[in-house]
Amino acid sequence: MGFMDQFSLEGKIALVTGASYGIGFAIASAYAQAGATIVFNDIKQELVDKGLAAYEELGIKAHGYVCDVTNEAAVQEMVADIEKNIGKINILVNNAGIIKRIPMHEMSAEQFRQVIDVDLNAPFIVSKAVIPSMIENGGGKIINICSMMSELGRETVSAYAAAKGGLKMLTRNICSEYGRYNIQCNGIGPGYIETPQTAPLREPQADGSMHPFDAFIRAKTPANRWLKPEELQGPALFLASSASDAVNGHILYVDGGILAYIGKQPG
Ligand code: NAP
Numbered sequence: 001m002g003f004m005d006q007f008s009l010e011g012k013i014a015l016v017t018g019a020s021y022g023i024g025f026a027i028a029s030a031y032a033q034a035g036a037t038i039v040f041n042d043i044k045q046e047l048v049d050k051g052l053a054a055y056e057e058l059g060i061k062a063h064g065y066v067c068d069v070t071n072e073a074a075v076q077e078m079v080a081d082i083e084k085n086i087g088k089i090n091i092l093v094n095n096a097g098i099i100k101r102i103p104m105h106e107m108s109a110e111q112f113r114q115v116i117d118v119d120l121n122a123p124f125i126v127s128k129a130v131i132p133s134m135i136e137n138g139g140g141k142i143i144n145i146c147s148m149m150s151e152l153g154r155e156t157v158s159a160y161a162a163a164k165g166g167l168k169m170l171t172r173n174i175c176s177e178y179g180r181y182n183i184q185c186n187g188i189g190p191g192y193i194e195t196p197q198t199a200p201l202r203e204p205q206a207d208g209s210m211h212p213f214d215a216f217i218r219a220k221t222p223a224n225r226w227l228k229p230e231e232l233q234g235p236a237l238f239l240a241s242s243a244s245d246a247v248n249g250h251i252l253y254v255d256g257g258i259l260a261y262i263g264k265q266p267g
């Protein structure tokens with residue numbers, strides 16, 4: 001086996017949740033290029049179809065499922081179908097996520113719960129569904145998509161920060177409970193990435209001006225720019241491959257240095 005073979009995903013089956021587009025799509029596409037069979041889900045058939053077409057455009061024959069990751073019965077049914085018709089899942093990326101930017105004192109308990117449900121409860125549900133087969137299979141890789149908000153707070157994202165902080169600890173607990181079965185569970189903590197989720201903070205406003213957050217985050221990022229989904233592909237491949245078999249319970253921040261930086265001096 002050559003040195004670089006440790007980064008190969010040949011023969012592996014990867015489930016990436018919420019991967020019709022955005023970060024999940026970028027990660028799944030990288031895994032396909034490394035040899036993995038790609039399975040993804042989305043809530044709506046039209047988005048699954050759109051995702052299948054987008055993968056096809058890259059020459060990737062992906063498998064798509066309509067499944068709401070917060071629905072445990074639906075997740076268990078999806079995983080059973082994958083295992084029956086495609087094979088046991090070797091790699092799980094808990095990527096599906098939502099955010100609601102609302103001042104906490106104006107946020108309803110239902111809105112708070114919705115964010116926790118997708119961003120924290122769902123990674124538990126999907127991980128629980130795939131772990132038994134990973135144990136039978138002699139091991140596996142679980143990668144949770146965390147956030148700057150796993151470490152930092154900011155106005156209007158209380159539910160999201162609570163969920164992503166919890167997801168950091170869920171990552172460490174899966175590592176602690178299942179490391180003995182050769183299951184490595186790590187997180188990726190992206191910085192600020194150009195996807196539909198951050199479009200409201202990044203794109204020109206109705207009056208043509210830029211959202212003040214755009215200048216703010218550029219000043220907080222040493223590279224002075226937003227990052228691209230493709231910049232997560234290398235770190236995600238590392239954590240999915242045998243190159244990271246001795247890495248467990250780690251959150252790999254891919255943030256252009258935000259967490260290390262006090263921020264650009266004004267003026
Ligand atoms: P995005 O563009 O909003 O995509 C999120 C994906 O998750 C969509 O495909 C969405 O499907 C899917 N999804 C949402 N709820 C779901 C559910 N209940 N069941 C199944 N799929 C569901 O987000 P993104 O920027 O690619 O982010 C992906 C992950 O990275 C999220 O966990 C996010 O918190 C995290 N993250 C993002 C950034 C960033 O700067 N963009 C930074 C750090 C972490 P629908 O379109 O059908 O809703």
Ligand code: GCO
Binds near residue numbers: 147154157191192197
């Ligand atoms: C926000 C952004 C962030 C990013 C990401 C940062 O409103 O602050 O949406 O939360 O999505 O999580 O790592």
